[in-house]
Amino acid sequence: MSNAPGLDTIHSFLIVAEELNFRRSAERLNLDQSALTRRIQKLEHSIGFKLLERTTREVALTQAGQSFYKDNAHLLTRYAESIEGARRIAEGKAGHLRIAYMAFAATELMPSAVARFRQAHPHVDVALQYIRTQGQKLALANDEVDLGYMIGPFEHPDYNSVMLSSETLYVVTPLNHPLLRKFSISPTDLAEQDLILGDMREWEEYRRRLNDLFNAEGIELQVGLEASNTLALLGLVAAGLGITVYPESLIGFLGRSVEVRPIVHSQFRSRTVLTWKKSNHSEQVRAFVEVAKNLPARH
Amino acid sequence: MSNAPGLDTIHSFLIVAEELNFRRSAERLNLDQSALTRRIQKLEHSIGFKLLERTTREVALTQAGQSFYKDNAHLLTRYAESIEGARRIAEGKAGHLRIAYMAFAATELMPSAVARFRQAHPHVDVALQYIRTQGQKLALANDEVDLGYMIGPFEHPDYNSVMLSSETLYVVTPLNHPLLRKFSISPTDLAEQDLILGDMREWEEYRRRLNDLFNAEGIELQVGLEASNTLALLGLVAAGLGITVYPESLIGFLGRSVEVRPIVHSQFRSRTVLTWKKSNHSEQVRAFVEVAKNLPARH
DNA sequence: CTTTATTATTGCGAGATTTGCATCAACAAA
DNA sequence: TTTGTTGATGCAAATCTCGCAATAATAAAG
Numbered sequence: 001m002s003n004a005p006g007l008d009t010i011h012s013f014l015i016v017a018e019e020l021n022f023r024r025s026a027e028r029l030n031l032d033q034s035a036l037t038r039r040i041q042k043l044e045h046s047i048g049f050k051l052l053e054r055t056t057r058e059v060a061l062t063q064a065g066q067s068f069y070k071d072n073a074h075l076l077t078r079y080a081e082s083i084e085g086a087r088r089i090a091e092g093k094a095g096h097l098r099i100a101y102m103a104f105a106a107t108e109l110m111p112s113a114v115a116r117f118r119q120a121h122p123h124v125d126v127a128l129q130y131i132r133t134q135g136q137k138l139a140l141a142n143d144e145v146d147l148g149y150m151i152g153p154f155e156h157p158d159y160n161s162v163m164l165s166s167e168t169l170y171v172v173t174p175l176n177h178p179l180l181r182k183f184s185i186s187p188t189d190l191a192e193q194d195l196i197l198g199d200m201r202e203w204e205e206y207r208r209r210l211n212d213l214f215n216a217e218g219i220e221l222q223v224g225l226e227a228s229n230t231l232a233l234l235g236l237v238a239a240g241l242g243i244t245v246y247p248e249s250l251i252g253f254l255g256r257s258v259e260v261r262p263i264v265h266s267q268f269r270s271r272t273v274l275t276w277k278k279s280n281h282s283e284q285v286r287a288f289v290e291v292a293k294n295l296p297a298r299h
Numbered sequence: 300m301s302n303a304p305g306l307d308t309i310h311s312f313l314i315v316a317e318e319l320n321f322r323r324s325a326e327r328l329n330l331d332q333s334a335l336t337r338r339i340q341k342l343e344h345s346i347g348f349k350l351l352e353r354t355t356r357e358v359a360l361t362q363a364g365q366s367f368y369k370d371n372a373h374l375l376t377r378y379a380e381s382i383e384g385a386r387r388i389a390e391g392k393a394g395h396l397r398i399a400y401m402a403f404a405a406t407e408l409m410p411s412a413v414a415r416f417r418q419a420h421p422h423v424d425v426a427l428q429y430i431r432t433q434g435q436k437l438a439l440a441n442d443e444v445d446l447g448y449m450i451g452p453f454e455h456p457d458y459n460s461v462m463l464s465s466e467t468l469y470v471v472t473p474l475n476h477p478l479l480r481k482f483s484i485s486p487t488d489l490a491e492q493d494l495i496l497g498d499m500r501e502w503e504e505y506r507r508r509l510n511d512l513f514n515a516e517g518i519e520l521q522v523g524l525e526a527s528n529t530l531a532l533l534g535l536v537a538a539g540l541g542i543t544v545y546p547e548s549l550i551g552f553l554g555r556s557v558e559v560r561p562i563v564h565s566q567f568r569s570r571t572v573l574t575w576k577k578s579n580h581s582e583q584v585r586a587f588v589e590v591a592k593n594l595p596a597r598h
Numbered sequence: 599c600t601t602t603a604t605t606a607t608t609g610c611g612a613g614a615t616t617t618g619c620a621t622c623a624a625c626a627a628a
Numbered sequence: 629t630t631t632g633t634t635g636a637t638g639c640a641a642a643t644c645t646c647g648c649a650a651t652a653a654t655a656a657a658g
Binding site for chain 2: 007
Binding site: 021022023033034036037038041054055056057058059 | 633634635636637
């Protein structure tokens with residue numbers, strides 16, 4: 001039993017079983033007729049019984065040969081299909097991809113990348129999941145997602161990450177707010193203002209980052225109110241209870257009840273990175289990152 | 300594409316995919332570890348992409364490798380099963396057999412052979428078909444049946460046949476018939492008797508044979524009446540309208556309303572042969588013939 | 599930090615396998 | 629009888645495969 005036949009040998013038998021003629025079969029196989037004869041002989045020897053009944057003038061399938069043919073007729077096709085399926089995955093044209101995203105990537109960065117990726121790789125099924133930055137780090141570690149759009153920067157020896165955007169932060173104020181007299185705002189202008197921010201549980205990383213930024217400038221944030229969603233937050237701002245700070249990608253979605261002004265300061269930016277495990281060698285990940293990095297700049 | 304892998308190579312990959320360790324896999328395969336490495340390398344080269352991601356310390360399946368594994372996990376099992384199925388047929392332990400029989404084989408010869416054959420080859424399904432001798436010759440020629448129990452002898456260059464029985468012929472008479480005074484009958488005793496036989500359409504070959512036998516003795520048959528089935532025939536005999544001739548195998552089935560006497564003459568016998576096409580190399584046929592030839596003599 | 603142990607890979611020569619060419623034996627058709 | 633076609637076989641060259649030994653990478657242990 002040590003000598004299992006090759007797929008080519010099985011293929012040879014299938015051809016002979018169809019042609020019932022060694023010379024023609026050998027021709028189809030681009031093989032010498034004697035070699036073909038020997039392949040069949042060896043195959044028969046390896047399984048222990050005759051598959052073909054042959055005289056010098058005629059070749060016929062034995063009953064066992066018929067059964068063997070019927071059972072293995074599609075073996076090669078199946079094998080070829082298994083290769084094609086695997087190849088599509090290897091080339092990143094199939095398989096699946098689980099992508100996590102946080103709020104700031106939800107409006108522009110993630111959708112446009114996913115749209116373009118799906119166009120290029122229609123056979124890859126993409127699963128999207130809203131997870132906040134901290135949760136994404138756990139999800140990545142546990143291999144629950146393949147990629148995460150998170151607030152950056154993020155440096156870690158086990159992960160790769162590329163910075164996809166560094167957006168200007170904007171101050172969001174009620175209409176007719178005093179700050180609007182200036183066309184652009186500096187961080188120090190916000191020192192005395194009441195801030196309305198998302199609460200810690202929901203806006204964790206963003207709050208942390210903002211704190212760091214202001215502290216670096218020697219400014220202590222005065223958070224007067226908290227809300228857990230954007231709509232509530234905007235309502236409070238519009239009502240004149242304070243101001244808030246949002247990255248550029250979101251301000252296009254704000255209503256007309258508030259005004260915005262950019263914060264002019266090289267450090268006051270919101271950075272979004274795309275992160276994945278270094279040990280994740282999936283070709284789909286590579287392909288997606290490629291797409292995400294090279295998105296055409298939005299006017 | 301000319302280098303299709305061997306089944307052993309595929310097997311090797313499956314093992315490695317399970318073990319995720321070349322050394323252990325090589326051990327399971329009774330193969331040097333370097334040879335295993337090369338098999339996998341060659342396999343990957345033949346399909347054009349990597350199946351395994353390996354460092355010197357760890358082996359992991361690529362996504363493509365996972366897909367390839369899943370698709371081919373049962374390839375070897377299926378192949379092994381295809382061999383087993385074919386082997387059973389090759390050994391005559393499976394497959395199918397179509398057997399035709401005529402009346403004289405129906406009571407003893409065919410049933411006992413079939414019974415014994417099915418016991419030895421339970422996986423062969425046997426299809427039985429009542430066909431008269433002439434019809435069997437057509438059925439065999441058209442490959443509609445594999446074997447035929449027919450009235451013999453039958454000689455033909457394209458067919459094999461073995462004689463299974465040569466039975467004494469018996470005269471069947473009404474009770475108290477004059478012929479019963481003799482314990483055994485000679486053919487000439489029948490010269491003046493009224494005979495009742497099966498009609499030509501239903502009893503074709505038997506009638507032909509009987510005619511030949513009597514003619515060879517210079518006796519012209521006087522067929523007084525014809526019937527198309529045995530029961531009607533016996534009824535006519537019992538009613539005293541004539542006598543008839545049956546082979547030994549049937550007289551045990553006759554009722555008590557008639558008497559029988561053997562015909563003592565070396566040529567006056569009914570021969571039953573089992574016939575099959577020489578071109579039919581089915582192992583089941585061979586096996587059945589073997590069984591049929593070597594049936595234990597009945598009592 | 600060094601040593602040790604374990605891993606997969608690579609170089610190489612011996613042996614086995616496969617191939618193509620030439621030839622043969624069987625047999626059908628002319 | 630001749631001719632042509634079939635599958636099988638002898639043989640030598642090319643190719644492939646294997647096992648042994650050595651190597652490089654790296655994790656674990658001292």
